[in-house]
Amino acid sequence: MRHTAARRIRIATSGAAVLGLALTATACGGGDSSGGGKKALSGQSVTVAGVWTGVEQENFKKVLAGFTEKTGAKVTFVSTGDNVSTVIGSKIEGGNAPDVVMVPQVGVLQQFAEKDWLVPLSKEIATDAGVNFAPVWKEYGTVDDTYYGLYFKASHKSTVWYNPEAFAQAGVEPAKSYDAMLKAGRTLSDSGVPAFSVAGEAGWPLTDWFENVYLSQAGPENYDKLAAHKIPWTDPTVVKALTTLGELFGDKDLVAGGGAGALRTDFPESVEQVFGPDPKAGMVYEGDFVGGLVKDQLKKKVGEDAKFFPFPAVDGGKPPVVSGGDAAVVLKAGKHQKAAMELVKYLASAEAAGIWAKAGGFISPNMSVHMGNYQDETTRATAQSLVDAGDSVRFDMSDQAPAAFGGTQGAGEWKLLQDFLRDPSDPEATARKLEAAAAKAYRK
Structure with missing residues (x-):
């Protein structure tokens, strides 16, 4: 995640971040719901920011190309690298904020909401999410009873x-x-x-x-x-x-x-x-x-x-299902909120998730995605297990914590569990150190 853990994995599985990669698929021929042969968002543009690089970025670009084909909107993807919060904050301050951000951490989504950076998702998106996703995914995208984040990509970390x-x-x-x-x-x-x-x-x-x-x-x-x-x-x-x-x-x-x-x-x-x-x-x-x-x-x-x-059951408990994921949010500072909201609505569909599922390296919490879209039996099994878990899924705990505790190299939980791996002889002492670090991070 994640890293978040899911986010951190991307460092291992993809190349260096490439800024400003644009999807240039444009509207050409054919009509749609807008009628008259003109696509509904023809001439409009959306900028999407996310951590993905390498193969993941290329596969997400296929999803965005599907949105372009459907609506006529031009989409530009910008890779933030690993530190999403800092990069997006800088872009907002500089007046060049993206319209949509794929947020890889519950704690970061909550931080964005607390800073009043986010636009609540539309009622249509909320309705689609209620149909296509287990309620727990909507809960993880909600801050103070307001729905901000649509979970598009997930990981099965059990x-x-x-x-x-x-x-x-x-x-x-x-x-x-x-x-x-x-x-x-x-x-x-x-x-x-x-x-x-x-x-x-x-x-x-x-x-x-x-x-x-x-x-x-x-x-x-x-x-x-x-x-x-x-x-x-x-x-x-x-x-x-x-x-x-x-x-x-x-x-x-x-x-x-x-x-x-x-x-x-x-x-x-x-x-x-x-x-x-x-x-x-x-x-x-x-x-x-x-x-x-x-x-x-x-x-x-x-x-x-x-x-x-x-991952097997421990001491007679239930087998755990821990997950991570990336949520699409719409920024207030973005210049194309209508098109941005339409993109998030598209990401809530089985059609969008199915594009990446067919490309590989992806599972979705969307219950409406046909399992036949996944490339192999193993991926289908992990995706089915995630969907079947329903509300028993729990989001990666470190991704829910303040980054100072749950997501920083050489500090907080990461470092203390490394110390514990080196010498696991005193669990109580490790617990005390974890509590001291958590108390400090959660106070901020």
Whole structure:
């Protein structure tokens, strides 16, 4: 995310940000709802800003080209790079604000709303969202009872990816419980392959590990409270989750290279350690986007060379479904609000989501998207699982927190969980440090 975690992944899976890439698809021939052969927004333009670069940007451009073909509006995409909030703030101050921003973090969406930067989405969009999305997605796009953000792209961050050949050689199967997963991991280790490659170099994958354990073990009500800092990080549920996670982090048979090695492993490397030519681990936990790396960079077949199982239930809880996502918002400072609102309405449709689904590297929370649009069985399975989870989906907790706590390299939760990976012997001390950092960040 995310990074947000979803946002952070893009750093690993795409090239440098390219500013000002324009989609130049123009209206040509044919009529539409506007009648007279002229498309409804012909001659108008929309500027969209988002974090996407590389393949993701190219695929989103296909979606925007679909909007151009449908309406006649010219669309320009501008990549913000990773720091969306700072870049958009600067553009607003400079008088060149985009019309639509694809916001990759609940906390940033809330920040934009609190700064009075956003236009409430139209009643039509709200109606479409009510039909096409589980209510939880509308809730995550709402601030103080006002609907601002339409979630277009999502990630399923409760998937454990494994090397089928390593599993077959060790005689283990995908696990149904956390304890069974650790047991299978130790069997893998006995066969000569460490259980997990853990990406600890950045910190954000560690927050995802914690969130899945916590959601399953402590339950969604406590998850929501902790995400909003309505209970402290010293709460017994947090200490228990850290203790559970520490059982894995502290076992060198379970973590390739031990904690020290994991702290030198970035996200792409963690995937390569499992699915590369010389596997150094049997499993890697992260979201559905692991499949994109396996396919695009390692040139392996997802569903054959790389498979996944759902993150298993912890201590008898329900299997967790943690997600991230990108929400389309309309800026007050934008100069083309009518066309911008029409674009967001388009993004709420199954048609728009279907374009990217067919291109790959994408899943949608839109329940109306036909599963046949997804390229392969594995992507269909993750997309179906996300949709089936309905209101039990929980958004990435670190993406809901202030960036100073949940989204900053070398600080806050990222750093403290890295420290915990290095030495998980004192969960209570880690909980106290997390609470001190959270209390400071949430006060601002």
